[in-house]
Amino acid sequence: MKEEETPKWKKFERLIAALHLAEQKGATVKWNDEINERQFDVTIRFNEAFYEYLTVIECKNYSIPVPVKEVEAFVTKSRRVKADKAVMFSTSGFQSGAKKVASDEKISLFSLLNVPQLSSDDLAKRFLPYICIFYFFRFKLLEKNSFIAIPEEPKVLRNLMRSNGIVGPEINTNPEKLVEQYKDLVKSSASEITQTFEIEFPESTELVHMNGLARDKIKSFLFDYCLVPISKLKTTKGIGIDHYLLGDVCELKDEINNKTQIIDTSQYQLGFDTQVEIGKxxxxxxxxxxxxxxxxxxxxxxxxxxxxxxxxxxxxxxxxxxxxxxxxxxxxxxxxxxxxxxxxxxxxxxxxxxxxx
Known part of the structure; x- marks a missing residue:
C-alpha cells in the first residue's frame, strides 16, 4: 500500500509539537529509530529511578483507513521489542477490524481527524509513562460473605504480604508471590479505570496469619488495579524494584569490575537474637x-x-x-x-x- 506523496511529517505537525513537549518533560525522543532490527517512526524512552519505559509510534499517511493487517503487524513488532506502550497515528482513520484488534491488544489509535481536538500538552501526556498499580488486597472468607483486608500502610502491607501464608491442596504461597505470579496477566487488561482481579482457591485453603497460630478458611484472594501516570506518584524512587515504593533500594557497585546491581534491601528482613522477657x-x-x-x-x-x-x-x-x-x-x-x-x-x-x- 502506497502512502500519499504529501510529506509525512507535514501532516503530523500536532504530533511533532506533542513530542517536543514530551522531551521537555524528561523523555528521550528518537525519529526513525531501530530496535532489534525493527524500524519505528518514533520511539520515546523515559527513565525514572531504575525504571525504563518505552513507547513506540508509527504514523500512517494513507488515503484510506488503515486496514487490520497493519495494526496486527504493529502489535507483533511492538511486542518483540517489549514496548510498554504502542501508538499508531493515521491521516485517514482506521477500519473497524483494526480498531477491535487495537482495543483487544491495548494499542492506542489516533486519527488526525480527532487529534486537533487535543492540545499538544494533552497529547504529550499520552506518551509519557504509566505504571500499573495494585492495591486493596483482601481475602474472601469461605463460610461468611465477608473479607479480611490487608492494611494499606506501606510497611505493614509489605510485611503482611510476605508473612501471611496461603496453604491448601497443591498451594503453599503468600500474597506477594501470588501477585507476582499473575502480574503480567493483570497488566494486559489494565486501563485508567479501576478493575478487580480475583484468584480463586481450592477447597480447604487457609490463610495462615503471620503469628502462625491463627487460621481462616478462605475462598479467594482479590486486589484492585489500574494504570496511573508516573507523574502523579508522590515518589518514584525504586519503581520496578521496590513494589511498595518505600525507598528501600540501593545501588551495589562492584568497583573492581565496574558492575552495578540494584537490590531491594527490604528482602533482607531485620533479625535479632531477642528473647522476650515479662515487663519489657x-x-x-x-x-x-x-x-x-x-x-x-x-x-x-x-x-x-x-x-x-x-x-x-x-x-x-x-x-x-x-x-x-x-x-x-x-x-x-x-x-x-x-x-x-x-x-x-x-x-x-x-x-x-x-x-x-
Missing part, C-alpha cells in the same frame, strides 16, 4: 509496631500491641500469643524516655481492657 517493651522495626510482654507460659509469650497505625488510625490489641522462641523481629526498648511514654500508653490500654471485661 519491644519494637518491630520492620513494621514500626510497639509491644509489651505481659506473660510467658512455657514457649508462648503474651504480647500486647500497644502502638501501631493501620488503616489511617491507632490500632491496639491485647493478648497476642506468639512463640517465645520466634521473636527475632523484636528489638528491646532501652531508652528511658521511650519506656515511660510506652508505659503510659500500656496503662491506658490495660485500663480499657479491664473496663470491658
Amino acid at each position: 517493651f519491644y519494637v518491630n522495626p520492620n513494621l514500626d509496631f510497639y509491644y509489651y510482654c505481659a506473660a510467658i507460659d512455657e514457649n508462648l509469650a503474651e504480647m500486647w500491641l500497644i502502638e501501631s497505625y493501620q488503616n489511617g488510625g491507632l490500632f491496639q490489641a491485647a493478648g497476642i500469643i506468639l512463640d517465645s522462641k520466634n521473636t527475632t523481629q523484636f528489638v528491646e526498648i532501652t531508652k528511658k524516655e521511650e519506656i515511660e511514654r510506652l508505659r503510659l500508653i500500656y496503662g491506658e490500654l490495660k485500663e480499657k481492657q479491664e473496663k470491658n471485661e
Whole structure:
C-alpha cells in the first residue's frame, strides 16, 4: 500500500509539537529509530529511578483507513521489542477490524481527524509513562460473605504480604508471590479505570496469619488495579524494584569490575537474637509496631500491641500469643524516655481492657 506523496511529517505537525513537549518533560525522543532490527517512526524512552519505559509510534499517511493487517503487524513488532506502550497515528482513520484488534491488544489509535481536538500538552501526556498499580488486597472468607483486608500502610502491607501464608491442596504461597505470579496477566487488561482481579482457591485453603497460630478458611484472594501516570506518584524512587515504593533500594557497585546491581534491601528482613522477657517493651522495626510482654507460659509469650497505625488510625490489641522462641523481629526498648511514654500508653490500654471485661 502506497502512502500519499504529501510529506509525512507535514501532516503530523500536532504530533511533532506533542513530542517536543514530551522531551521537555524528561523523555528521550528518537525519529526513525531501530530496535532489534525493527524500524519505528518514533520511539520515546523515559527513565525514572531504575525504571525504563518505552513507547513506540508509527504514523500512517494513507488515503484510506488503515486496514487490520497493519495494526496486527504493529502489535507483533511492538511486542518483540517489549514496548510498554504502542501508538499508531493515521491521516485517514482506521477500519473497524483494526480498531477491535487495537482495543483487544491495548494499542492506542489516533486519527488526525480527532487529534486537533487535543492540545499538544494533552497529547504529550499520552506518551509519557504509566505504571500499573495494585492495591486493596483482601481475602474472601469461605463460610461468611465477608473479607479480611490487608492494611494499606506501606510497611505493614509489605510485611503482611510476605508473612501471611496461603496453604491448601497443591498451594503453599503468600500474597506477594501470588501477585507476582499473575502480574503480567493483570497488566494486559489494565486501563485508567479501576478493575478487580480475583484468584480463586481450592477447597480447604487457609490463610495462615503471620503469628502462625491463627487460621481462616478462605475462598479467594482479590486486589484492585489500574494504570496511573508516573507523574502523579508522590515518589518514584525504586519503581520496578521496590513494589511498595518505600525507598528501600540501593545501588551495589562492584568497583573492581565496574558492575552495578540494584537490590531491594527490604528482602533482607531485620533479625535479632531477642528473647522476650515479662515487663519489657519491644519494637518491630520492620513494621514500626510497639509491644509489651505481659506473660510467658512455657514457649508462648503474651504480647500486647500497644502502638501501631493501620488503616489511617491507632490500632491496639491485647493478648497476642506468639512463640517465645520466634521473636527475632523484636528489638528491646532501652531508652528511658521511650519506656515511660510506652508505659503510659500500656496503662491506658490495660485500663480499657479491664473496663470491658
